Amino acid sequence: MKPLKVGIAGLGTVGAGVMKLLAAQADLIAARAGRPVVVTAVSARDRNRDRGVKLDGLNWYDDAVGLAHDPAVDVVVELIGGAEGKAKALAEAAIAAGKTLVTANKALLAVHGVALAKAAEANNVTIAYEAAVAGGIPVIKALREGMAANQVSRVAGILNGTCNYILTVMREEGRDFADVLADAQRLGYAEADPSFDLDGVDAAHKLAILAGLAFGARIDFSSVHIEGIRRISGIDIAFAQELGYRIKLLGIAEKTEAGISLRVHPAMVPMEQPIATIDGVFNAVLMDGDFAGPVLLRGRGAGEGPTASAVVADLIDFARGIHVPVWGMAESALEEARLVPMSELNSAYFLRLSVVDQPGVLADVTAILRDHGISLESMLQRGRAPGEAVPIVLVTHETTEAAVSAALARVGTLPAVLEPPALIRIEPK
């Protein structure tokens, strides 16, 4: 049969990985795809860099957009990255040229995904993006196809391996954030500029994509509440352990009568939850279907091999003739859902205060919580040091984010309270 001709834009780790995978398993892929899958054209910044892959005989484009117009390219693989610029220009050009787009670009999909879907439909092509979320775990396929018979009420997960690695090592080795981060950078688990990972933006991109698919909704990326892990301290991790939790950076998308809520933040996950024990660089996604029940997927969320595996799975789908709407349904059928503001969130909270160990402090704090209708499940104090700073931990029953925010603003003004209180939301059991 006629081979599927692939053009790849971006020959970094993932791009080179895709080329290596296609070469290493050419026969297996041809058997599964029903025809050979071959790279015919590439684009990258530097033609002469050694990437461990052969570029002889391939059409070369200094400008990636050239791939869209190459008649020797059936499908364009965009591995440039970023929501704007070259990546977006290539995506638009490929679609306009009637070519299906395979991409690992979570930022592009999270920010421009609906507009791109509309363009893709108009041109009778699709966009495949398994590699954009959770690397080697086929989570897009599971959600868009496997769970297609379900109303999905919740998608939650550990979506950033860098953060999960850092939190895991901090817990296991009792080390500081900065120290573990430096290690992670040396090991290649964290980028030289790790902001997108550590500040939760990468997880938020992935969450927005999962939410769009799960709920069949138009997601405005700017409506995702985002917090990262930089302020998680060793003391919080130790308290979590003591209380039966693990601290994880979670992305959580929920759909209720009130609307859709989207948030990325550190959370206390009860040890009984399967997601609590997913450690190291692993990712996990939990999706709740009304008929299927909870489905959890766990695997490697990044790296050359896993990401290449996802890109090539999309290519095999395309070669097999699988064509699923970008967001699992027609763009015109996507809902405009109300977004529930963070202030309306219902949750239990872990609050940690650093206070001067003197009589009356606790009475002042608990009085403020009571005034805001917040009741406590437990309270922990570590150590005694009259006149000095001691940590106090308060675990609340379920209450609203608005009440907790207002209470903490007042608590922060008490003279005996030395630092801004730490707040970590607690996942239900």
Next chain:
Amino acid sequence: MKPLKVGIAGLGTVGAGVMKLLAAQADLIAARAGRPVVVTAVSARDRNRDRGVKLDGLNWYDDAVGLAHDPAVDVVVELIGGAEGKAKALAEAAIAAGKTLVTANKALLAVHGVALAKAAEANNVTIAYEAAVAGGIPVIKALREGMAANQVSRVAGILNGTCNYILTVMREEGRDFADVLADAQRLGYAEADPSFDLDGVDAAHKLAILAGLAFGARIDFSSVHIEGIRRISGIDIAFAQELGYRIKLLGIAEKTEAGISLRVHPAMVPMEQPIATIDGVFNAVLMDGDFAGPVLLRGRGAGEGPTASAVVADLIDFARGIHVPVWGMAESALEEARLVPMSELNSAYFLRLSVVDQPGVLADVTAILRDHGISLESMLQRGRAPGEAVPIVLVTHETTEAAVSAALARVGTLPAVLEPPALIRIEPK
């Protein structure tokens, strides 16, 4: 658009569940499938039984094969069950009539899957069977499509919810097998005749399907080594706990240079393994891809809702035009792989003996193990009762099944050894 017309054979729990699901989410399914999915014809044993679903206006067939020839049926859903008889006749008739088959029938696929695939190809239709393995977990899709770029070296899992429920309750509540089984039957977690579940046959059917897909191989179902959970005792569960393991009924398919091995048996799973903590009626499947790495899926493996979710996902795939080869590649491309006999298995072993507490017993036992080249990692004895029966547990280093079988045959002949030794294979860390 033209609706997809579905004929359903078998209106038990799953069949009625599919009808309820299609009715309850008709709009959502139409949006995702791109057209309505409607039931037009049904077949069951008793037309008048109340199943909580409306049959008015549907074509009724006393003989399920009639569905295959009904021009008002585009796709036949076979929910009769069993490898032979009516189910097989309907499957063959549907394929011969050029209709795609959706089935939850693991026995049929495990035993006749390759022959049916050949017939399906000849008639340019496919067979979809997401519901045949692990209920609501999209494991067939994950393996056949999500992992398509990978050579899969191993698929292992908890494939039977009844067994996992019983083992979980035995451990958590310290209760006996028979007692927990009776409870499970009352709760509907075990069938009135639970042999297929308890003896590992159900898990073996599912394993054979996973292996065929994972390795692109013709699997002879009769070559699966099958043991069930009836001989697991409370004392083994307690020893497992002490040694840092959980006992799970696992299905394990492995492909090595030596060939393919297929086995279902209870196993000691190290607590560090994610599969160790999957409890109750949940199923889990772990697949190791050479590029993706290990991917784990966990969810509900049975029941009306999860199984209906899987059946309808297959219908939506069909409505979307997704057509994947039955075994992930053409039938002619499937390998005849060598099957590795159980005697060649390499594993560590948990061995439990009931011996008379008298001098020299241990020396005799360990001498026999030494003679067979088996070295021990640890030995545990509980209690002292001179002249009476005491349990002794031996944990071996990795050795072969052949060596252990031969050694145990000799150990069993020692006068001080009171019962046939218990053997549980240990999964690697």
